[in-house]
Amino acid sequence: MIVTHNWRAEQFEAERPRLRAMAYRMLGSLAEAEDAVQETWLHLFSADTSTVSNLGGWLTTVVARVCLNMLYARKSRREESLEASVSMPIISREGGIDPEEEAELADAVGLALLVVLDTLAPAERLAFVLHDIFAVPFDEIAPLVERSPMTTRQLASRARRRVRGSGLVKDADLASQREVVNAFLAASREGSFDALLAVLDPDIVFRADYVAVSRGAVREVCGAQAVARGARQLLERIPFAQLVLVDGAVGIVLAPRGRLLLLLRLTIRDGKIVAVDAVVDPAILHQLRLAVLPG
Incomplete structure (x- = not known):
């Protein structure tokens, strides 16, 4: 024995x-x-x-x-409060899980991939991870998700399209949007007010959803100066921001260790950000069509 x-x-x-x-x-x-x-x-x-x-x-x-x-x-x-979601990934649990170790692991896996995987249905996520990442055959995955091998293949295919964002946006549009959003994110993190103003339309509008408002956020902020101040205060203190495709457009998600907590949906016109919509409602976040940005 x-x-x-x-x-x-x-x-x-x-x-x-x-x-x-x-x-x-x-x-x-x-x-x-x-x-x-x-x-x-x-x-x-x-x-x-x-x-x-x-x-x-x-x-x-x-x-x-x-x-x-x-x-x-x-x-x-999924109906758990935003506060509970925020505290869980940041604070080390009793038992020795190191937040720095998890941050390194998330970075190695790809934070954007974790964010997108978190929006998939459980069976889709399992089929995609086992087959596409670990090369487990579909006939072995099928009993786990209680589907036929053919249906399991379709689950993985659907997840794959979500992850890669196939056909969601034209390459030229994506490149120009990504350049603007990267500049916005870098300026916010560095606290560069002038660099922020350079990518914001003078009449930009920032809107927060009702969940954010219920937790003390301002419903609407207008003007580049005010939005730049708010963006700098938010993003320069948070190392978990990540660019992703959101319904075919480039957006920013705040996702400690891949747990999606907040989305900044950006509207870009003529190389300037004209609107920012902040979404923190968990019910909305987990229904989003997200995809990993190509490298």
């Missing part, structure tokens, strides 16, 4: 880095990924694996099921 336990432990530790990477991409949270891997170990410890010929594949199936259950549970809690 001791020999069997030691063998299982050795095999599991060899698979742990891959399971952790897989769980992180499916869940977007290092703390939750660690929980999923630990639960997978508990399954292994209590299961009869004498007939298992491919332990790595068996562990992949278990961790995927655990993550899928966690995603469904998370979806049912």
Whole structure:
């Protein structure tokens, strides 16, 4: 029994880095990924694996099921308050999850990818991550999402289109929008007031949604001077801003470790930002059509 336990432990530790990477991409949270891997170990410890010929594949199936259950549970809690969402990824939980480690991991995975994955339905996210990132065949994914292999392929394809934003915007439009938004974001972070004014239309309007207003934000701010001051105060203190495609246009999301908390939807005309709409309503954020910006 001791020999069997030691063998299982050795095999599991060899698979742990891959399971952790897989769980992180499916869940977007290092703390939750660690929980999923630990639960997978508990399954292994209590299961009869004498007939298992491919332990790595068996562990992949278990961790995927655990993550899928966690995603469904998370979806049912989308009504949680914005304050709870903000505090969760920034504050290290008791038990040793290092916020800096998670920030580095998110950066390595791609923050924009995590943001987009977080807007997918659980089955879509699982199918895309397992197949496109970890090369798991569709006939092995299908039982996990309780679909046929053909339908599972369609789930991954739909997720792939969302992630890549295929056909959402013309390259020329994208390049010009991205240049303006990058300049806006850089000037905000650096606190350069003149550089901010250079990309804002003199009559720019900033609008906040009702959730932001209920938490103390001003409903509407007009004029480049006032909007520049607000943008500088917001973005120079937040290292989690990321450019993404939002319904075919370049926008800015604030997403600590990939958890989408706020969207700045920018309207650009003739090389100037003429409007900024701030969205913090969780119900809206998770219905957005987001895509990863091409490198």
